[in-house]
Amino acid sequence: MALIRNGKLVDDIHIDARTLDPVPVDQPVIVSLLQWQAHRDTLLAGKQSLGIRLQSDQPPALLGADLRHFAVVALEFPKFRDGRAYTHARMLRERLGFRGELRAVGDVLQEQLNYMQRCGFDTFEISTADPLAAWQAIENDHTVWYQATGDGRPRALELRRQQAR
Amino acid sequence: MYRYDEFDHTLVAERVAVFRRQVERRLTGDITEDQFKPLRLPNGLYLQLHAYMLRINVPYGCLSSRQLRKLAFIARRFDRGFGHFTTRQNIQFNWIRLDEAPDILAELADVEMNTMQSSGNCVRNITADQFAGRARDEIEDPRPWCELIRQWSILHPEFGYLPRKFKIAVTGAASDRAAVKFHDVGLYLRRNAEGVIGFEVIVGGGQGRTPYVGLTIREWLAKEDLFSYLEAILRIYNLGGRRDNPNKARIKIQVNALGIDEFRRLVEEEWAEIKASPLLNVDPAEVARITAYFAPPAWEDLPEETVALDRLRKAQPAFDAWYRANVVGHRTPGYAIVNLSLKSPGIAPGDLTAEQMDRVADLADRFSLGELRVSHRQNLVFTDVRQKELHELWTELARISLATANIGTLTDIVACPGLDFCSLANARAIPVAQDISRHFSDAATLQDIGELTINISGCMNACGHHHVGHIGILGVEKKGQEFYQLTLGGSSAEDAALGERLGRAISADEVPAAIEALVARYKSLRSGDERFLDTWRRVGIEPFQDAVYGEGVTPRREVA
Numbered sequence: 008m009a010l011i012r013n014g015k016l017v018d019d020i021h022i023d024a025r026t027l028d029p030v031p032v033d034q035p036v037i038v039s040l041l042q043w044q045a046h047r048d049t050l051l052a053g054k055q056s057l058g059i060r061l062q063s064d065q066p067p068a069l070l071g072a073d074l075r076h077f078a079v080v081a082l083e084f085p086k087f088r089d090g091r092a093y094t095h096a097r098m099l100r101e102r103l104g105f106r107g108e109l110r111a112v113g114d115v116l117q118e119q120l121n122y123m124q125r126c127g128f129d130t131f132e133i134s135t136a137d138p139l140a141a142w143q144a145i146e147n148d149h150t151v152w153y154q155a156t157g158d159g160r161p162r163a164l165e166l167r168r169q170q171a172r
Numbered sequence: 173m174y175r176y177d178e179f180d181h182t183l184v185a186e187r188v189a190v191f192r193r194q195v196e197r198r199l200t201g202d203i204t205e206d207q208f209k210p211l212r213l214p215n216g217l218y219l220q221l222h223a224y225m226l227r228i229n230v231p232y233g234c235l236s237s238r239q240l241r242k243l244a245f246i247a248r249r250f251d252r253g254f255g256h257f258t259t260r261q262n263i264q265f266n267w268i269r270l271d272e273a274p275d276i277l278a279e280l281a282d283v284e285m286n287t288m289q290s291s292g293n294c295v296r297n298i299t300a301d302q303f304a305g306r307a308r309d310e311i312e313d314p315r316p317w318c319e320l321i322r323q324w325s326i327l328h329p330e331f332g333y334l335p336r337k338f339k340i341a342v343t344g345a346a347s348d349r350a351a352v353k354f355h356d357v358g359l360y361l362r363r364n365a366e367g368v369i370g371f372e373v374i375v376g377g378g379q380g381r382t383p384y385v386g387l388t389i390r391e392w393l394a395k396e397d398l399f400s401y402l403e404a405i406l407r408i409y410n411l412g413g414r415r416d417n418p419n420k421a422r423i424k425i426q427v428n429a430l431g432i433d434e435f436r437r438l439v440e441e442e443w444a445e446i447k448a449s450p451l452l453n454v455d456p457a458e459v460a461r462i463t464a465y466f467a468p469p470a471w472e473d474l475p476e477e478t479v480a481l482d483r484l485r486k487a488q489p490a491f492d493a494w495y496r497a498n499v500v501g502h503r504t505p506g507y508a509i510v511n512l513s514l515k516s517p518g519i520a521p522g523d524l525t526a527e528q529m530d531r532v533a534d535l536a537d538r539f540s541l542g543e544l545r546v547s548h549r550q551n552l553v554f555t556d557v558r559q560k561e562l563h564e565l566w567t568e569l570a571r572i573s574l575a576t577a578n579i580g581t582l583t584d585i586v587a588c589p590g591l592d593f594c595s596l597a598n599a600r601a602i603p604v605a606q607d608i609s610r611h612f613s614d615a616a617t618l619q620d621i622g623e624l625t626i627n628i629s630g631c632m633n634a635c636g637h638h639h640v641g642h643i644g645i646l647g648v649e650k651k652g653q654e655f656y657q658l659t660l661g662g663s664s665a666e667d668a669a670l671g672e673r674l675g676r677a678i679s680a681d682e683v684p685a686a687i688e689a690l691v692a693r694y695k696s697l698r699s700g701d702e703r704f705l706d707t708w709r710r711v712g713i714e715p716f717q718d719a720v721y722g723e724g725v726t727p728r729r730e731v732a
Binding site for chain 1: 177178179180182183186187189190193194210211293323324326327328329330331332333334335407410411415445450451452455457458461
């Protein structure tokens with residue numbers, strides 16, 4: 008499926024290996040937590056680019072030091088109204104120091120992309136005919152935010168201060 | 173009161189533009205009603221029985237006369253000439269057309285109002301003591317903190333899709349007029365042992381199907397830790413609150429399942445991680461900027477008018493009744509706080525017509541520095557009335573049916589819209605309130621009964637807060653008929669308590685007689701000037717059960 012990353016349409020080089028058995032070890036894959044726990048050493052020996060897809064009830068902290076092995080962490084929204092992955096994304100970026108690709112997958116609505124981006128997601132799997140158009144429709148929706156997150160955007164109060172200077 | 177600067181204006185304008193585009197997509201059929209629902213709810217737009225309903229935030233109950241005139245305009249231009257004030261200190265319009273909703277939002281933005289997060293599973297309008305900044309029993313004005321929390325919560329990207337809605341209330345007074353213990357998070361401004369003002373933090377209160385009195389999670393929190401502590405609570409809730417059943421998804425269920433000690437441990441553990449984060453600092457300059465908007469007005473140096481008022485009260489019993497019931501002491505000599513009752517006989521509690529709104533706006537300009545408040549008991553408040561003008565104001569208010577002398581009495585009824593409007597309701601609430609208020613319309617009788625709150629909800633969701641009424645009335649539906657369940661002994665004040673079910677449900681036409689019987693029993697049992705609630709607490713349920721269900725007391729009808 009086409010992905011939007013940093014505002015551009017990109018191809019997904021990783022294959023979704025969740026239903027594959029055995030898990031391929033010679034190409035980039037995204038695996039489930041269960042697969043990772045079962046095949047960790049084999050996957051690491053393969054030296055391919057690795058991604059992991061976490062359900063909304065699987066906190067990224069579960070990965071512990073293994074987090075460094077992943078180029079991609081995909082957090083799933085089983086329903087758009089399940090907001091746990093927003094917190095998980097911030098934990099990954101702001102506490103666990105994850106700098107790889109943070110991908111939103113599942114029931115991802117166009118109207119949620121701004122919040123997701125603010126929480127640290129940089130890549131979105133959007134199931135519409137034209138994902139790029141979906142992104143472009145909302146990317147400039149909001150220029151003022153009251154609260155700070157790890158994305159480094161200034162808060163309204165910083166904007167006020169700059170103006171006062 | 174707080175005024176938007178260019179950044180607040182931009183934020184709201186951008187939001188209106190987004191909503192306008194979303195409504196267009198719905199109107200052209202680009203998206204279905206199901207897809208539109210998550211877009212309209214966070215903008216306060218509900219689909220009700222007959223039309224769309226729009227809920228407009230009145231931040232912590234503060235309104236200017238200019239804003240009220242705009243609400244009057246909206247009532248006339250876009251609705252049927254009236255609005256309904258809610259228990260969240262907000263106002264709702266019940267007859268909204270979808271294609272006009274974005275225009276209403278734009279009109280509101282002109283007067284620094286919005287509908288953001290007045291619905292949806294997010295942090296809702298922050299509520300406060302309606303006498304904030306004016307009450308005699310207050311250690312600090314809670315409104316600057318409400319505004320800080322409002323800004324922190326609006327469009328918070330992490331907490332837009334919580335398990336369920338999230339309500340926060342703040343008070344700085346000894347008397348709790350904000351139902352703080354019935355909120356997801358409640359904040360009491362308190363001094364610690366060193367005399368420093370911070371917050372006592374309450375968590376897990378709420379009403380609905382499973383009511384709980386909130387519990388203290390932290391005895392005292394320093395002001396500078398407010399955002400980090402709130403964020404820690406919201407985070408633990410966002411991750412751990414139930415998402416499998418909307419009826420069990422509020423934080424109160426999580427707190428009570430884990431136990432307050434374990435919930436506190438989780439919050440404090442998370443808090444330790446983020447407490448020092450620069451992302452969550454409470455910036456002293458920003459606190460000062462916002463606090464300045466709530467600085468006390470330039471009150472005149474006026475004498476107390478006790479003698480003149482006594483003379484007027486003796487001469488006019490109607491004025492005396494109003495003064496006793498609706499006028500409250502002000503922190504400044506020569507001034508008074510005045511409650512405007514939206515509960516005159518026969519009116520739906522909390523309703524105000526466009527004409528009344530315009531007149532109230534004029535009166536606020538003339539008598540109360542151009543500002544007013546909405547209380548969570550669905551009344552309005554003028555906060556800065558010169559005592560020497562009380563009689564004149566009373567005369568003016570009486571002309572527009574807003575001088576009913578019943579604040580805190582049995583006809584000061586809180587009621588949800590019920591089956592007349594709401595798609596969730598099982599029974600009507602408004603006609604029941606109207607029946608009671610017609611039944612007890614005599615000011616002297618009400619005064620003799622004293623403080624007695626009645627709350628009516630049209631269903632289990634308890635929007636009329638029946639659990640905390642001294643007398644609560646819950647509408648239930650049995651075999652297609654409406655019946656009413658009575659609960660006694662609830663309180664949303666500092667002596668917070670949940671009401672106890674009195675007995676089997678009764679029909680709508682039996683309600684006024686049942687209330688009459690409860691009141692008569694109270695009057696025969698009370699000692700001295702004991703309130704209904706205190707008599708109830710002293711004597712227990714049996715005498716009141718006997719009053720309503722005893723042999724030959726009221727006409728009875730068996731409920732199948």
